[in-house]
Amino acid sequence: MSAIPKLFVTAATGQLGRGVIGALREHVPAAAIVAGVREASLDTPAVAALREQGIEVRVADYTQPATLANAFEGIDRLLLISGNDIGHRVPQHRHVIDAAKAAGVTLLAYTSILHADTSPLFLAEEHRDTEQALIASGVPYVLLRNGWYTEVFTWRLPAALASGVLAGASGEGRTSSAARADYARAAAVVLATEGHAGQVYELAGDAGFTLGELAALVRKVTGKPIVYHDMAPAAFRDASVEQGVPEPFARILSDTDAGVAQGALFDTSGTLSRLIGRPTTPYQDTIGAFLTTPSDGDGNTGHG
Known part of the structure; x- marks a missing residue:
């Protein structure tokens, strides 16, 4: 391995990927970072912005194994950001894992879901399967079991404000969410620093909230x-x-809310704040920013 490891971020033009690269720039020079994108993204402003920073861009399409073999050449540590093609993600993730193993990648970090091994959520199934495939591959790994992004909740707010009702099915269940930037920073720390191989990080916000408390915040x-x-x-x-x-x-929405009622997205370990070296972003800050500047909000319902 070189003195400065070569770090690869998949899905680099997505919201999480961009955040990880931004956080990595605080740890390593741009020349140490390689951004993976789909071929269709090569001529986009997002890719142009990466290249302007001096970051190398390579095509790495989860559905096209041949692109992965070329993309991972010379890579030391790799972040596999989970895909968004629900129902087809396991074979796509396996393509990445197989290519990483063949390329001699020395660490593969995967963005999974909070408490994936025991979670009742429908969304956890593909994450469990991917985790098992990664462990079985023999590639040194880190499991970044991300909790919910606070930004995910913003999609409900415009309709709730229009009707006066925030609907859901989570009862008094609490969600320990954090800002997407918090999870991005954690991934960057794992890629850029030593001592993370074999770790399973349960990552969540420092404080939880119910949907009833979310409605109260919106009122306020x-x-x-x-x-x-x-x-x-x-x-x-x-x-x-x-x-x-x-x-x-x-x-998925109803299943997730039902899982929240069972505690599926609640965690008090404080692992995320310890990993990033600061408290996680309060949900009040993220929701408040969306409500006061809605054009800057994030209606993306996806989970990295």
Whole structure:
């Protein structure tokens, strides 16, 4: 391995990927970073911005193993940001793992989901399968079991403000969310520093909140009347479909809320704040920023 390891970030033009690269720049020179993108992204402003920083860009498409073999040549440490093609992610992730092993990558960090091994969430299934494949591969690994991004909650707010009702199915369950930038910084620390091989990091915000408390925060910030309406998961799913949410996504929403009611996204370990060396971003800050400058908010419902 060279004195400064060569670090590869997959999905580098996505929101999490951009955050990781930005955080890496605080640890290593641009020449130590390689950004992986799909071929369709090569002529985008996001890729141009990476190249302007002196960051090498290589095509690395999870669905095209041949691109991965070339992309990982000479790479020491690699971050596999989980894909967003739900239902097809395991074979795509296996392509990355196999190519990393063949290329002699010495550390592969994977963005999984909080408490993946025991989580009741539907979304956890593919993460468990990927974790098992990574462990079985023999490639030194780090599991970054990310909790929820606070930004994920912003998609519900415009409709809630319009109707005065924030609907959900999580009861009094609490979510220990953190800002996407917090998770990005944790991934950068793992890539850029020593001593993380074999670690399983359960990453979550320092404080949790219920959807009822989220509604109260929205009332406080906006001055508008809004209440939380708790529903059975099936009823919440059906109501979401009636409001125009595609059925597969409505299923994920209701399943996630049901899991929150069981504590699936609650964690008090403080691992994330210790890893990044500071407290996690309070959910009040992220939600408050969205409500006061909605054009800067993030309606992306995805989870890295």
